[in-house]
Amino acid sequence: MTADVHTMVGAYVLDAVTDLERAAVDRHLRDCEACRTEVDELRETTARLADGAWSVPPPRLRDNVLSAITTTRQTAPISPAAPSPVPAPGRSRLRLVSAAAAVVLAASGAATAVYVIQDQRVRTEQANVAAARADEALTRAVLGSPDLVLREDDVTGGGRVTVASSELQNAGVIMLAAASTPAGDKVYQLWTITPAGATSQGALPPGQTAAMKLVRGLPQSTGVGVTVEPPGGSPQPTSPLSAEVPLI
Ligand SMILES: [Zn+2]
Structure with a gap:
């Protein structure tokens, strides 16, 4: 048995x-x-x-990510040759x-x-x-991919968005850690950007400032953007980008 x-x-x-x-x-x-x-x-x-679509990373995974970012920063500039930090x-x-x-x-x-x-x-x-x-x-x-590339940008109003992507895995992880919630009951929304336009990768629930989002096929995008939108998110960005991470 x-x-x-x-x-x-x-x-x-x-x-x-x-x-x-x-x-x-x-x-x-x-x-x-x-x-x-x-x-x-x-x-x-x-x-x-x-x-639902958004999840706060489990504590251990978040620790791994934070240590990965710290390790990679020590070997700056961030490049495809960076050693696997995980x-x-x-x-x-x-x-x-x-x-x-x-x-x-x-x-x-x-x-x-x-x-x-x-x-x-x-x-x-x-x-x-x-x-x-x-x-x-x-x-x-x-x-943990040997071709992991980390890119990041400041978020307007404080905080950072970090994008970890791997061509080998044909996927990437967007990690948002904003310093504060947007003004006026608005929410953060993530986008992947291609020459054809912006595709929503989900809006955070009201009051949430941190999130981790796995995106399959992310290396095909030319960038990742963050905007501030009404609760529930918008079909297309309605505000200037609060952060932008080019992927090429
Ligand atoms: Zn057992």
Whole structure:
């Protein structure tokens, strides 16, 4: 039973297990620190899903990013030749991957154990969790990529926007850390810019000054912009750029 219990952790966190399975996992968690950590990490991820398109980076990931930026600044000028500032993947990351795999297996029904999915809410949540874990894995891949390039700009009113991009991963991460909320109940909105125009990458909730956004295909854009918009964001920028990071 023990080997199966390990693979049940993802479904357990989502409450997609039977009472018998839950009892088995509960028993197993008492003795297995690795699975306890995995449960904690999965719960952290599911909690962040409530935030929709925007998520505040998990504390450890944010620390990695901040140390990556600090390290790269020390080797300024920032260039494609900058060394990879993120440590090699450790055991924790491998466990994260196996947790994500467990969730995907549970969602696809391919796991050896048969999960009785009680309702649509659980199914939707499982898909959301799988997507969030994929985003998290890609974010780590970008930040750990040997071709990582970091660029940044000051935000009008204080703070910085930092863009980490990798052609190898064909993705980038936009990190906004503004010093204050915009005046007049407005919000920050992020844009990717190409010669064809600006594409919204999401508006922050009112009152939020920091966010991290993974953008697939970011290296195809010519820049990243930040504007101040009415709550909920705008289809196109309605104010001058508060910050602009050229990507070419
Ligand atoms: Zn275990």
